[in-house]
Every structure is written in C-alpha cells, then in structure tokens.
Amino acid sequence: MIGKAEILPKGDNPRFIVTNLPRDGWGKAAQAARFEPAALYENSYCARGDMENRIKEQQMDLFADRTSTHWMASNQLRLWFSAFAHLIMSTLQAEVLTGTELAAASIGQIRLRLFKIAARLTASVRRIHIELCSAYPLQSLFNLVHRRLAALPTTALNS
Numbered sequence: 001m002i003g004k005a006e007i008l009p010k011g012d013n014p015r016f017i018v019t020n021l022p023r024d025g026w027g028k029a030a031q032a033a034r035f036e037p038a039a040l041y042e043n044s045y046c047a048r049g050d051m052e053n054r055i056k057e058q059q060m061d062l063f064a065d066r067t068s069t070h071w072m073a074s075n076q077l078r079l080w081f082s083a084f085a086h087l088i089m090s091t092l093q094a095e096v097l098t099g100t101e102l103a104a105a106s107i108g109q110i111r112l113r114l115f116k117i118a119a120r121l122t123a124s125v126r127r128i129h130i131e132l133c134s135a136y137p138l139q140s141l142f143n144l145v146h147r148r149l150a151a152l153p154t155t156a157l158n159s
Contacts (some may be wrong), residue, residue: 003015003016004016004041015041015045023148057086057106057107057108058082058083058086058107061106061107061108061111080117086107087109089107089110090107090112092106092145093107093110094144095148095152096148096149097110097145100141100144100145101141102114102141112139114138114141114145115144117132117133117136117142118132118133118136119132119133120129
C-alpha cells in the first residue's frame, strides 16, 4: 500500500494506492524502479487522473456527449468526429503551440481563444476571402500558429 497525505487550503487530501505488484519488479533490475512507491504514484495513479481529464475534455469541450439521436450510426459518427477533433487539437497543442501561452491550455481554452473569433467570409467563384476582426486580442499568436502550420512538412500532416 502506498499512501500520500496532503493538507491543502481547502482541507485534507489523502490518497492511497493498494497494489499486489512486487516491490522489486519481476526479477529484472531494470523493472524494479517502476515499482517504487513514488514511481507508481506518479506514473500510474496520476496518469489515470490525467486520462480522466482528457475524457472529460472530449465530452465537454468537443461535444462527445451529444449522442442523442435514435440511430446508432449517427451517434457513432458524432463520436468519430469528436475523437478526430481531439486528435487534431492535441497534435496542434504538441506540435504547434509549444512555447506559447496556450501550450498548457485545455482543449476548450484553445478552441475558445484561437478558433472562436469573429470573421467575415466573402466567397467568389475562384477564392474564399476571410477577414478577421482587427480587435482580436491574440492576433500575434494566431499569426504565429498560422506560420508554424504552414511550415510543417506535408508528411506530418498526412500521418
């Protein structure tokens, strides 16, 4: 059993992991470090909590919870769209937003601050012209993201 006790401003925060994993691994010295209490807590327990956050992000920020039709195929298609959007957004965060103010932001914050901006679209036969609002506060970040996306090799976009 591994225990962690924290006292936070809002109150006590005890955490416990009960496991039957051997402390020294399965006889291999390289695996023994994986089963140390600190490593189990940080790599297994905290990773599980982070995965729950990713699931909540997909449900709340990318609308994966909207499976309200009577047909399974349409609900499945909505979940595929949501999963694909999550893949695009997490790749954008890992590849393009590194070193920016949105590098550690949630997917909902990226969507809200980077994509939900006012724009005027003018379509003609040959082109689509997009005019962004001149009062948009993150213009420099938007331009940086655009430049980084344009500089990505096409193999990265196809994989």
